[in-house]
Amino acid sequence: MPELPEVETVCRGLRPVVTGQVIARVAVRRRDLRHPFPAGLKRHLESRRMMSITRRAKYILIHLDNGYVLVIHLGMSGRLVLYPASYKPKTHDHFILYLADGRQIVLNDARRFGLVDLVAVDDLDSHGLFSHLGPEPLSRNFSGAVLGRALAGRTAAIKQAIMDQRLVVGVGNIYASEALFQAGIDPQIPAGMLRPAQCAALAGSIKKVLQQAIKAGGSTLRDHRQATGEQGYFQHHFMVYDRAGAPCPRCSSGGCEQARIVRIIQGGRASFYCPACQK
DNA sequence: CCTTGAACCTGCGGGC
DNA sequence: TGCCCGCAGGTTCAAG
Structure with a gap:
C-alpha cells in the first residue's frame, strides 16, 4: 500500500504528537506480522520516551531514549493512526502504543505484510532491513x-x-x-x-x-x-x-x-x- | 550478480 | 443472496 509519500505523510502527522512523549503502555495483540514481533518488545518500549520520528525508504523509525529504534513497515495494507483515549481496538489492530495522556497510536494491518522491529540505533545502517537500500530519491544523493x-x-x-x-x-x-x-x-x-x-x-x-x-x-x-x-x-x-x-x-x-x-x-x-x- | 515468479494474507468488487 | 475469481500501495526467497 504505502509508498514513500504515504509513509512520509504518516511520519509528518505523528511527529508533533510523538516527539517527547512517554510510552505509558504497549499492547501486542498477536505474535507476528510478516515476522514474529521481537522478543522483549513491550519491555523495551514501556516507560521509554520517544525522542524523534524519521523515515528511511518505506520504514518509519521512532527513536527512543534508550538507544533503540522502533522500526515499523506498513506493508501493503498497514495504517498507523492516532486515536483519542476513548478508542476501542478493532479487527486487525495488532499493536498499540498508549501515551501518558491516554491517546493511542494504533497499527492496523489487515493483510499483515507489515513489520515491527526493534534495532539499536548504532546498528541501523548495518541491519539486514537497511544495509542493501539505495539512495533516498528526495535527497541530493539521487540524480x-x-x-x-x-x-x-x-x-x-x-x-x-x-x-x-x-x-x-x-x-x-x-x-x-x-x-x-x-x-x-x-x-x-x-x-x-x-x-x-x-x-x-x-x-x-x-x-x-x-x-x-x-x-x-x-x-x-x-x-x-x-x-x-x-x-x-x-x-x-x-x-x-x-x-x-x-x-x-x-x-x-x-x-x-x-x-x-x-x-x-x-x-x-x-x-x-x-x-x-x-x- | 541478475532476473523471474511465487509466496505471504485479507477484503472487496464483479460476474454468474 | 452466495460463490468463485481476480485484484490490491511490498518484500523476500528459491530457482534458473
Missing part, C-alpha cells in the same frame, strides 16, 4: 547520473528497475507508472538502454511526483490513512495509474488523435502508460 550508473547493464524493464529498493528507495507501483509517464518513457524498455538525458528526466520526475504526492497527503486507494485518520488526496491527480482506457492527458491536450492509457502486467504488477507518448 540522473546516479540513476544512470545504477541502471547500467540491467536488462530488466525500467519500471521494475525503479521499484528495486537497491537502486532507489521509496518508489512503488503507483509512482513508478506516474514518474515514467511524466518522463515520457515506455515502462517496458530495458533499464540499461536509457540514455543520460532520459535518466535525468526520470530522476527529476521521480522527485517531482513524490513531492507532489506528499503535498497531497499521499494516495488513498483503500487502506492508506494519514496519522490523523484523514485520507490522502493524490489519487485525484493520477495521470495514468488505474486509468486504463482513459484518454492520455498529454496526447489529448494536443488536440490530435486521442491515445488511450493501456494496462499491462510487468513482474506480476499492473503498469499503466500511454503507448503514443511514452517511448
